[in-house]
Amino acid sequence: MQRSRALWAGIAAGVFAVIPLLTRDTFALRVVTEAMMWIGLAVAWDVLGGYTGYLNFGHGAFFGLGAYTTAVLMMRGHWPFALALVAGGVTAGAAAVVAGLPTLRLKGAYFAIATWALSRAVQQLALVLEFTGGPDGMRLPPFLNPMFFYYLMWALVTAIFVVLWILLERSAFGLKLQAIREDEEGAMALGLRPTAIKVQAFVLSTVPAGILGGVYAYWITFIDPASVLGDLVTDQSVVMAVFGGLGTLVGPAVGAVLIYAFKTFFWAYLSEYQVLYLIILGTVIALSVVFLPDGLIGLMARRRIKEPAEPEPADEDSQGLREVAP
């Protein structure tokens, strides 16, 4: 099943790569570019949320930190975009270390609270600081080349997906994260250092968010605390990952595409009732938890296997006897 999922992900990446050859419509390109960005954000969120079991309710803060770092360095420091983008990722990762060290030692509830508070603190900071432009935000030099941003986003999101796939599904790191998610105490007895590993996961989850934020800033050319540090980035990433399926890479990606597609139609047809979108997001996530705890991916997997989760009989004695029989 792992292999078939990798295959599907590869096909999807190929489809995204050829879309600009089929249409030159600026609006369509813009929508697909943003859809890819959400795939990257949701998948990155799941490194910590799904694989490690620590819910980051401040994902948007890291996206915004990346966006602001890139914007400030380009506008005030006259850095080239590529370097400023790297700095955006580094800033987000460094912030994760600072925020993670005290909170990732504790139970997940503290982490969830602390990250949510962090996102408000960062927004407040951007509002009161001078060099961020305060509530007026910042304008970046326009670079109006949709194709550039399309392929940049495609390359970045593909790279994020591949790197996470290798680290989480193919290498030791992913297994360690899952072990910690399942039983932190037990994992320690096996030589794992939970706090160090969780902080690494937090960095791995936030660096992509910071980089995507940097791309977003240069692409949209205008950022302010409400747009890149508002709640929506966090809200959508969480809903996409939970709805798609926690603890997988394909799940959040599917969730991102579906939720974003829905949002796009919704925005186009019902733009005067935008707050309804919050109700829908909230309802989707609450219902997912109750009725679809493994997300859409879990639903599909269950359909295919059609096997209950308990393959062994619960009867201890019969099991023991069967084992000694030749």
Place this chain on the structure above:
Amino acid sequence: MRRGDETEPGLRPRQLFTEVPVLWQLLPQAVLDGLLIGGVYITVALGFSLAFGVMHIIDFAVGEWIMLGAFLGYYLQRWTGLDPLALLPVVFAVFTAVGYVIQPVIHRAVSGRRGNPVLMGLVFTFGLMLAIRGAGLTVFGFFSHSIPSALSARSLFLEAGGLFVTVPAIRLFGFVYAIGITAVLHWVLRRTDFGLAVRALAQNRDAAGLMGINARRIGSWVYGIHVGVSAMTGVVIGSIFSISAQMGGDYTILAFFVVVLAGMGYLAGVPWAAFLLGLVQSLFLVYGNPSYTLLAVFAILYLILLVSPKGLFAKGV
């Protein structure tokens, strides 16, 4: 000590008393304001702390319950013309019922077969928060309102040794209300059979089950009380400050702050943490830069988590 309206002409200007430095003249007022508002923060966090202590539910929606309660108070006041403070029991009853009805759904979310029940509860209340906020914005719009009470325009003036303080009557009410709610809750938890059952449940879910305590019903009541107290506090807040559909997030942050400072689930720490928060805020307002108040609060929260993650009294879980 005199009593009168804020507009009373007898108010003597402070500049006459130059023997006390101006910043020192402000201190008693700042401390008093901090304590009064800290009192209200007790009730912002009390229900939340109770729900966490008993059921390990982090209620991201706590601020939204405050918002909904405030708006119920606002509309009831406009329809009935009664003083909003007289409507507090009605708001409490309505929202206790709401919480009682919602708790079984939360219970279902946290008792699924999936890994970590606490996390599933978190995601659920996070979703609840989004949905309620969206609904609030849709129905109530983006405007701010206030819920004027008969007490809103009255103040007490105190004078001692050349220092003046003003005590707005509505804030004094908020303080008394918070202390009263805390005392009642304390009494219920310590002196009634229901309280005994709640404490047993908080100690040990399995043992409580063995003792014949209906854990689910108790859980529903606890969540109901949390929602009821929070909503009622919304009305009090609305008659002190103002209300809007966006207000929820600010109060959720305050509740988080108080509860982490107190120690998660440690109910007895809540009042002290709330007073401390109130003092920090009001002193920062007078002696610091007001736009950095929130950041100062976050900095303290961070330091607490770094130095003493189980709260000021090291009694959290």
Place this chain on the structure above:
Amino acid sequence: MSRALLTVDRVSMTFGGLRALDDVSFSVGTGEIVGLIGPNGAGKTTLFNVVSGYCRPTSGRVRLDGKDVTGKRPFDLARLGIGRTFQIVKPFAGLTVLENVTVACLLHHPRRRHARQKAWEILEFTGLADRAHRPASGLTLAGRKRLEIAKALSLTPRLLLLDEVVAGLNPTEADRTIELILDIHRSGVSILIVEHIMRVIMNISDRVVVLNYGAKIAEGPPREVAQDPTVIEAYLGEAAA
């Protein structure tokens, strides 16, 4: 007597006002199997938690191979050669049996592929290979206890702490587990074992340490300890209570 691998030196542990361990001293020699027994609440699991780094003792020292390891964290001790099982078995429920053991093998085989190969060997040795791809949550109690041993063994420990790995199994399963323990011992691992079932302790231990109310009340060869009046009284006291 052989050289001491583990030395517990006057260890005490208090929780609040409760004295869970009271000035306990004993040692486990290289190549020895030492049984740790005592009535319920005697402090056996607390002692395990101290030795494996989950609790820091209030006073006293723990030495491994002469080196002071008091207060070291569990992951450091795992690296130094202490493997343990938990009385309340807790496999990584969402992972397969193979993945569970692979996590443990990562300690000495940092690459996932190598760890997986090593895990297969461990599964063969412990008789779990036929269930390798099942989710660990689906195992029977016997299977889960065996998985605990397999994980501890994957650390290639010098000292293995076994916390009630036989209790709760039916006689056939119990015999198989005892065989496994003896196999592990023959491969050169020293063992400290807590067990409720006397038959097991008396048969496999070189020496037995008896705890009661947190204090050591007897120590010696199984046969002698079984006849020690203090020990008999401690157990009779429990039966009468």
